Amino acid sequence: MLSKRAKYALNALVELARARDEGPISAANIAARAGVPRKFLEAILVDLRNAGIITSRKGRGGGHVLGKDPKEIHMAEVLRLFDGAIGLLPCVTHQFYARCEECTDEAVCGIRDIFMEVRQASVELLKKATLAEVLAREQRSRKRRS
Amino acid sequence: MLSKRAKYALNALVELARARDEGPISAANIAARAGVPRKFLEAILVDLRNAGIITSRKGRGGGHVLGKDPKEIHMAEVLRLFDGAIGLLPCVTHQFYARCEECTDEAVCGIRDIFMEVRQASVELLKKATLAEVLAREQRSRKRRS
DNA sequence: CATAATCCTACTGGATCAATAGGATTTGTT
DNA sequence: AACAAATCCTATTGATCCAGTAGGATTATG
Numbered sequence A, B: 001m002l003s004k005r006a007k008y009a010l011n012a013l014v015e016l017a018r019a020r021d022e023g024p025i026s027a028a029n030i031a032a033r034a035g036v037p038r039k040f041l042e043a044i045l046v047d048l049r050n051a052g053i054i055t056s057r058k059g060r061g062g063g064h065v066l067g068k069d070p071k072e073i074h075m076a077e078v079l080r081l082f083d084g085a086i087g088l089l090p091c092v093t094h095q096f097y098a099r100c101e102e103c104t105d106e107a108v109c110g111i112r113d114i115f116m117e118v119r120q121a122s123v124e125l126l127k128k129a130t131l132a133e134v135l136a137r138e139q140r141s142r143k144r145r146s
Numbered sequence C: 001c002a003t004a005a006t007c008c009t010a011c012t013g014g015a016t017c018a019a020t021a022g023g024a025t026t027t028g029t030t
Numbered sequence D: 001a002a003c004a005a006a007t008c009c010t011a012t013t014g015a016t017c018c019a020g021t022a023g024g025a026t027t028a029t030g
Helices: A004-018 A027-034 A038-050 A075-083 A110-128 A131-145 B004-018 B027-034 B038-050 B075-083 B110-128 B131-145
Strands: A054-057 A063-066 B054-057 B063-066
Touching: A004 A027, A004 A038, A004 A063, A004 A075, A004 A131, A004 B110, A027 A038, A027 A063, A038 A054, A038 A063, A038 A075, A075 A110, A110 B004, A110 B110, A110 B131, A131 B110, B004 B027, B004 B038, B004 B063, B004 B075, B004 B131, B027 B038, B027 B063, B038 B054, B038 B063, B038 B075, B075 B110
Parallel strands: none
Antiparallel strands: A054 A063, B054 B063
16 A cells, blocks of 8 residues: 555645646645645655655745646555665665575576566556546546546 | 564465475474574464464474465465464455555555566466475576576 | 735644564474 | 474564645745
């Protein structure tokens, strides 16, 4: 399961993508739109900022804005930032690799082999899942219903 | 990430599948082969037993045996047993479904849409990953190396 | 200078995890 | 009958992480 941090981060980013032409949006405002606790969200936004995913302006009239094109921000990046590895075993992740101590021969491990595939499939889908893509899908869903 | 419980369970099951013709195998024995702490493993084996994945015999000469054909035991089942949902959001899982409280309209949520796909891909792979399949892959890997 | 915003530090209660300890119970062997 | 080998049960522990709150320092704008 995703942590709430990660989920709230995604919600917030989608909100920022949707309101891209409104100029900077305050944490309180995002919190209200996304339906998440304000103070908690503030901490999350700091992380997003440190990662360069958003940029923030202090002071009156300040707020948060996407730091890149919505086509360049994908879910894999966000998940890794908040929840770490996407792979389900330490031995199948690229960015957070670690040996499984109990494993005698990684190269032959059938379990690993499976989880490699799972990881690859997941990463692939999550990389395609940019904010632009998410918004596009929401558009489509809305049309399909009307 | 998988919990250690889940990982150890998989390791133990593969060991049991591999030693299928040796009759019941004790927790201590499995622990030694799989390289996991004995006492911890005991608790895990109880869970596997309660789920009907293995059967256990008490007393001298007792031990644990697979409860079904290795072709019928797959990773999805084991993961669900120890770590719960496979889907990454409460709103995308079948067996452990829950609404996301902050979400206003699930049917339109683009985030959900993505994670549905990720879940489906993962479940599909994990269901194909039976113990028999794992052993077969290990055979292949070993051959490829010699 | 007032106000609205980000940002920083600290804390808390709760939950979960990984593991250990100790022993009760069951079963087969001699 | 006694012993040995096993599962099974209950409890506890220390560590770590999570979700959220609190309070205020800092910064920019009008």
